[in-house]
Amino acid sequence: MGRFLSHATNRIDSKGRVSVPAAFRSVMAQGNIQDLYCFQDFVFPAISVGGSDLLERFERQIAAEDPFSPEANEMSLLIHGGGVFMKLDAEGRLTVTDFIRDFTGISDEVTFVGRADHFQLWQPKEFQAVQQRAREERRLAGKRSS
Template sequence: MDRFVSTYQARLDAKGRISVPAGWRALIARDGLEHLYCHPALDLPALEAGGQALMAGIDALVERYPPYSQAREELASALYGGIETLKMDPEGRVILSERLRAHAAIRDEIALVGLGRSFRIWEPERFRAYLAEATAKVRALRQTQGDQQATR
């Protein structure tokens, strides 16, 4: 496995820990990490998580703005400043802080959703609603693109 793919359902244990899927742990370990990076998504009630690819994506996004610009400073503060480094125990579990759980409205269950270079952690009902809306938008986009290609 070379990407974070699929969706997994899991429960938080009594200590607030979640288990990272074994294949995903291998991706993190390949980066030379014993932890993962996690931050509240800026525009969704979910958490963004991953390893070096997540950080490289943030670096690239921040670097698109001129040095010392207000936009760059704000983006860097929001992203880098919101990251928590979650140490993995030998069983591949990490503890989600209260701040992270509150942002995503996570209580006792989660959905881990692969995004290729990173993954999201959702409260399962919120993810189902988001996925239904996203799927409807993709279907509409496909229909629109199909109609445009047919008229060419």
């Protein structure tokens, strides 16, 4: 399967829909991803989006824990309580719901960010700031891409 790579910013239309980048739709088609599992990212103010395999991966982690442990309960709160299923419409658009807007601060544009096996929805200026901060932290640590 292909990977979700790069990033692109698209405008939200008057009906609250945004076109998913063609490259991302192509990866979804390759992986036969039709139902999108969307969850509130654990670290960033972003919505992470992938196929049902992404949810299943988290559920395997929960199943490996004692079901009454704090770890299992916290993980379930995050991936079940902070997740929804969505679908693209026939034109490859995603509806930007309050679930997305409230968590990310997205208003009129969405930045789609590839994360290999899934992608994320970001408020554009927030993505730019976080990416720049990460680049600067790596530079200061003397880490370079090779």
